[in-house]
Amino acid sequence: MAPTQRHRWFALPDSRSRRRTAGLVHFALDTARDDFERRHPGVRFGPVVAVVAAYEEEENIGAVLKSMPTLLGDLEVSTLVVVDGGGDDTAQVAIDAGVYTCVLPVNLGQGAALRLGYELASAHGARYVVTLDGDGQNDPAEMASMLEPLLDDTADFVIASRRMGTDGTTDRFRRAGVRIYASLLNAIIKQQLTDSSNGYRAFRVEVLEDIAPHLIQDQYQTAEVVITASGRGWRITQRPTEWHPRESGISKKGGNLIFGLAYARVILTTWARVTLGNRQRR
Numbered sequence: 001m002a003p004t005q006r007h008r009w010f011a012l013p014d015s016r017s018r019r020r021t022a023g024l025v026h027f028a029l030d031t032a033r034d035d036f037e038r039r040h041p042g043v044r045f046g047p048v049v050a051v052v053a054a055y056e057e058e059e060n061i062g063a064v065l066k067s068m069p070t071l072l073g074d075l076e077v078s079t080l081v082v083v084d085g086g087g088d089d090t091a092q093v094a095i096d097a098g099v100y101t102c103v104l105p106v107n108l109g110q111g112a113a114l115r116l117g118y119e120l121a122s123a124h125g126a127r128y129v130v131t132l133d134g135d136g137q138n139d140p141a142e143m144a145s146m147l148e149p150l151l152d153d154t155a156d157f158v159i160a161s162r163r164m165g166t167d168g169t170t171d172r173f174r175r176a177g178v179r180i181y182a183s184l185l186n187a188i189i190k191q192q193l194t195d196s197s198n199g200y201r202a203f204r205v206e207v208l209e210d211i212a213p214h215l216i217q218d219q220y221q222t223a224e225v226v227i228t229a230s231g232r233g234w235r236i237t238q239r240p241t242e243w244h245p246r247e248s249g250i251s252k253k254g255g256n257l258i259f260g261l262a263y264a265r266v267i268l269t270t271w272a273r274v275t276l277g278n279r280q281r282r
Ligand SMILES: Nc1nc2c(ncn2[C@@H]2O[C@H](COP(=O)(O)OP(=O)(O)OP(=O)(O)O)[C@@H](O)[C@H]2O)c(=O)[nH]1
Pocket: 053, 054, 055, 056, 057, 084, 107, 108, 109, 110, 111, 113, 132, 133, 134, 135, 137, 199, 246, 250, 251, 252, 253
């Protein structure tokens, strides 16, 4: 039977620029997947995969990769750097460090780069995935502590907390933002997280496989991941860690006001999406 026109009253006209952008994003992702397969044919990762999304971090990422563990207990750790486009030598630094490297031809944003990392980790044998920044703010030596709740089976998803540990930031607005957004997020998802915007996280791979189809944020992705995982019933816990000042360069997330507004928008829109999705499923 031909589809009725009734439900098309409120549909927006199809936009060529939206189609073009979607097509280019697909093209960039496919190019990066091909690049990865060519660089690492038939790879099988260790059970722990550390995923680092890096955009123009040539000055910082070498030190991060040097301190990456290769074994935690009897679990082998593989490091995967997803180079998020950019015009510097981040990719070469990662390749020279001997880690798995996947290079996006253009900058798609941290959220998109991480989603590609989750996909590759899951496809090539990861059981646990740890994400951390390439700018030196997270300490790879704390990875064992991050994984502990997963290995003890007391949680499915672990978030680092600079508030329970040490916060080396000198920016008091950022420090206040961490508290304000954690409170807002806790109020809506009924958790007691102290640092929900921390990018240092450890997951069972099943959590990522479950939430990945629901993730759309390209930049301010930490809140989206927490709200989605919580809404889908995964157990979340936190671990004290140390937050170091950026090794060099500046945050690419914009000034504090822009960062703050964009982050609040992500919290509210993701919450609306997850709540609506859950209602429709019931
Ligand atoms: N900002 C930004 N970061 C990206 C992007 N793609 C990958 N990243 C990486 O994501 C990590 C976090 O980015 P930062 O700009 O340091 O943002 P942040 O750590 O959340 O915030 P700061 O506290 O300001 O450093 C770094 O390792 C970046 O290299 C991108 O498009 N934009």
